[in-house]
Amino acid sequence: MATVVCGLAAVVSASPVLFAAIRWAGAAYLIVLGVRALRDGRATASTTAQRNSRSGGAFLRGLVTNLLNPKMILFSVAFLPQFVSPATGDVTAQLVLLGAIFVVVQLTVDVTLGAGAGRFAGRVTDGRWSRRISRVCAVAFIALGVRLATSG
Template sequence: MLGLSVATLVGYLAAIVVLMVTPGPDMMFVLANAARYGTRAGVVAALGVATGEAVHIAAVVCGLATVIAASPVLFTVIRWVGAAYLIILGVRALRGAGAAPSGRPEQGGSSGRAFLRGLVTNLLNPKMILFSVAFLPQFVDPAQGNATAQLVLLGAVFVVVQLAVDIALGAGVGRLGARMTDGRFSRRVNRICAAAFVALGVRLALGS
């Protein structure tokens, strides 16, 4: 298929599954939205994240990601902006951790806002840029066919698998939160995600 062998695709899927089970800002954002605003918000946030990933893949195909990764100043700016954004999300989540005491999804989490924030969270993650530049090309073999087509296929597989994982997590957390009548589950998930946002932001700012 487009020059990619079955063995290559299986190895690639195994690699991205390992990456996806490691919690990151995208996963935390989807969980936070699902816990606070309900299943729909979690799913829409996952769609926003997936759109951001598609943009990263398109940048790799066009060569833009390589330019960004090779520019220390531009990459540092993106890293700092991304770190600040994650910390702001964490602080806001902590401030709202006591909301929705009845256990019902909190009002005010519009689909458009969830999608946009998911998109921005992914786009401002410099590790996604490095991943796109350094990881995807490892599975491309120009001798087996069109390298661009292989990159597009690998990127599409990544987006689809990531979207499936995030939607499953968002839907699961959203439904579970809606069943908890006292709201403790939603508040706990929100606090955990908030702390994760701040920790990930600080770690990103330190360049680790």
Template sequence: MTAGLPPAVLAGYLAAIVLLMLTPGPDMMFVLANAARYGARAGAVAALGVAAGEAVHVAAVVAGLATVVAASPVLFTAIRWAGAAYLVVLGVRALRDAGRPNASADRADGRAGRAFLRGLLTNLLNPKMILFSVAFLPQFVRPGEGPVAAQLVLLGALFVAVQLTVDLALGLGAGRIAGRWGDSRWTRRVDRVCAVAFVALGIRLAAG
């Protein structure tokens, strides 16, 4: 056994998070938007930013901070509204840029550099990730089979690894397609779809 967790529990956990990671959400749409607009490098950097944000959520769960945030209506609502506003802003910017030609190489490099921070914020400002981390990870902990903190760290590390693998594959794949097709209608359509998705997700998040 690893960190006190039976192989059957780990197998069930991995199957669950793989299915979850394949479900579209703000993080996936952000990675896709960056890759389609600025290339594979920007998509990969965005994926790293998202993974870093999830690592912070996992650390908060281990430290007990996530439970405090989830139990505070005022703090949780503030994060929810900040996350909703941020998604809407991302959507409006993506919609504004959808009709423009792709950026030059220098500008694209700059966008790639900022993609990490934006990916980090996209994940951190999603209050549903806080609730998810608090509610989901402990379900697979077996207190009688080892230190709880060690089990949470292992579960969190596996979650981040799977998320990073899926998002990297998406970012690199979409970026290569966008680079091959250049300023095609496909790229502009992806921009618009991501823009609408960001705004819709922001509105949905604000509505609770």
């Protein structure tokens, strides 16, 4: 949202080279996450969660993933300005308000999904299930990275 307000998102969407660089970086990051998850497949979900909560790793990974997501940049540039009217006041203030509302709604959805996933994870802490889920997620990350890299 900050990139939309500052105009950086418009610069990225107007520059095919910069957009492609972000897309490739995002694709590479997803593939690295998938390969790393396949290698660390022996670690259980609870061990990984403990490691992430101590180091803030989950937050940092989520932040990097979102910053390297070109679809979010395009969504923000295409969606938010539709609801801004220069005739009704300061455009920047309107964008900030819309961005804040979007963040609150998205945070509510993410917290709800996270809580549900946490409850589900508690039920599948069995090492065998944990390894299977980890492998499926790893393959999904790699597939998404390849898809992002090959999409035009």
